[in-house]
Amino acid sequence: RKEVEQDPGPFNVPEGATVAFNCTYSNSASQSFFWYRQDCRKEPKLLMSVYSSGNEDGRFTAQLNRASQYISLLIRDSKLSDSATYLCVVNDSSYKLIFGSGTRLLVRP
């Protein structure tokens, strides 16, 4: 079983839709949580860190539930440019990143 689990998708949504991604992690000692975005054949890019109080950055909202070891990402008003793979990532005390397999999002016109 992978340490970070995600629904692989793909999620195929129209422009303007709201889409939610979920992620669970198994290591209760995980310290920090992130959503990264990866475009095809490109490097992962940090989308946002995830905090216990929940946090928002424009159209993106991330939530963390430490008790359930559950992380979510909500994207509102989807744009064509949001099409990418979204990686749920955690790190441990050594700060190395542990990636989920990613969720593919396709936003259609």
Next chain:
Amino acid sequence: AAGVIQSPRHLIKEKRETATLKCYPIPRHDTVYWYQQGPGQDPQFLISFYEKMQSDKGSIPDRFSAQQFSDYHSELNMSSLELGDSALYFCASRTARAAETQYFGPGTRLLVL
């Protein structure tokens, strides 16, 4: 702003050959991480360095070695290459004093024939 630099960007090798991948972290970043991403896979941690010392080790084959130099750049040396080593190799850097965020380089795409 300066980003992480990796070279070469693309590399083609034959089985049993050796390869050296280079990573130049963001200025003033003292910690470097190497990740391997196989086709259709998520990135897997290989090894990391802090202040020129190995700080953590992941699923790195014994055929691979790495080091961080005095100018903080890092090199990943890969010997006796196998077909399964074909992957994207990412380097990421951070500063241990500040945020935990890692910034990724553009990657080196290695193809072993």
